Amino acid sequence: KAGVTQTPRYLIKTRGQQVTLSCSPISGHRSVSWYQQTPGQGLQFLFEYFSETQRNKGNFPGRFSGRQFSNSRSEMNVSTLELGDSALYLCASSLGAGLETQYFGPGTRLLVL
Amino acid sequence: AQRVTQPEKLLSVFKGAPVELKCNYSYSGSPELFWYVQYSRQRLQLLLRHISRESIKGFTADLNKGETSFHLKKPFAQEEDSAMYYCALLSGAGSYQLTFGKGTKLSVIP
Numbered sequence: 646k647a648g649v650t651q652t653p654r655y656l657i658k659t660r661g662q663q664v665t666l667s668c669s670p671i672s673g674h675r676s677v678s679w680y681q682q683t684p685g686q687g688l689q690f691l692f693e694y695f696s697e698t699q700r701n702k703g704n705f706p707g708r709f710s711g712r713q714f715s716n717s718r719s720e721m722n723v724s725t726l727e728l729g730d731s732a733l734y735l736c737a738s739s740l741g742a743g744l745e746t747q748y749f750g751p752g753t754r755l756l757v758l
Numbered sequence: 759a760q761r762v763t764q765p766e767k768l769l770s771v772f773k774g775a776p777v778e779l780k781c782n783y784s785y786s787g788s789p790e791l792f793w794y795v796q797y798s799r800q801r802l803q804l805l806l807r808h809i810s811r812e813s814i815k816g817f818t819a820d821l822n823k824g825e826t827s828f829h830l831k832k833p834f835a836q837e838e839d840s841a842m843y844y845c846a847l848l849s850g851a852g853s854y855q856l857t858f859g860k861g862t863k864l865s866v867i868p
Contacts (some may be wrong), residue, residue: 648801688844688858724856735802737856744790746849747856750804756861 646671649738649750657756665726666753668736670717676741677719682733693742694719731757760785761849764859770836772867779830779862781845790848791828797841835866
């Protein structure tokens with residue numbers, strides 16, 4: 646099976662802009678989770694989607710949002726970008742029925758100038 | 759709230775020496791614990807999960823509920839083991855999120 650894919654791999658934006666990141670899960674996986682990775686804070690949970698519904702949300706401001714489509718692909722959006730949003734954004738997928746292993750994509754590296 | 763602590767940011771060992779990467783957790787329920795590894799320029803990948811009780815690449819980890827620990831061990835380190843290692847806890851009860859430790863960078867000296 647193909648692994649989790651994320652596009653784009655790299656992005657450069659300026660403060661105040663918005664950005665949309667995309668994630669395609671492993672075929673058959675219905676749960677998609679998003680994480681932010683920074684040198685200072687490490688890996689932090691953003692949100693998780695299952696069957697087009699957000700099941701859980703981490704402690705991030707409302708500028709961070711996401712959605713999931715009927716084919717389980719997911720997007721996350723960050724509006725009004727701040728310098729501190731510069732990070733590696735990771736997407737992970739799992740079957741979604743319970744406490745299964747999450748498999749990670751390569752990430753999208755976002756730089757905000 | 760759950761918490762995962764990896765006390766060592768960097769661990770250097772000589773090739774052939776034993777390795778132990780420490781992980782302690784705080785969680786009120788029954789934990790599902792994982793070790794993920796990130797090699798240079800590669801994606802985060804699963805190394806092992808406590809429930810499977812498998813040995814992957816010679817690594818093992820035992821869940822000690824009394825000490826709330828899930829330390830990763832390998833008897834003889836190899837140069838290819840050099841990487842970032844993350845301990846993670848998966849919380850359930852409708853909240854399927856991974857809580858990660860800050861990671862330990864393992865450097866195996868030839």
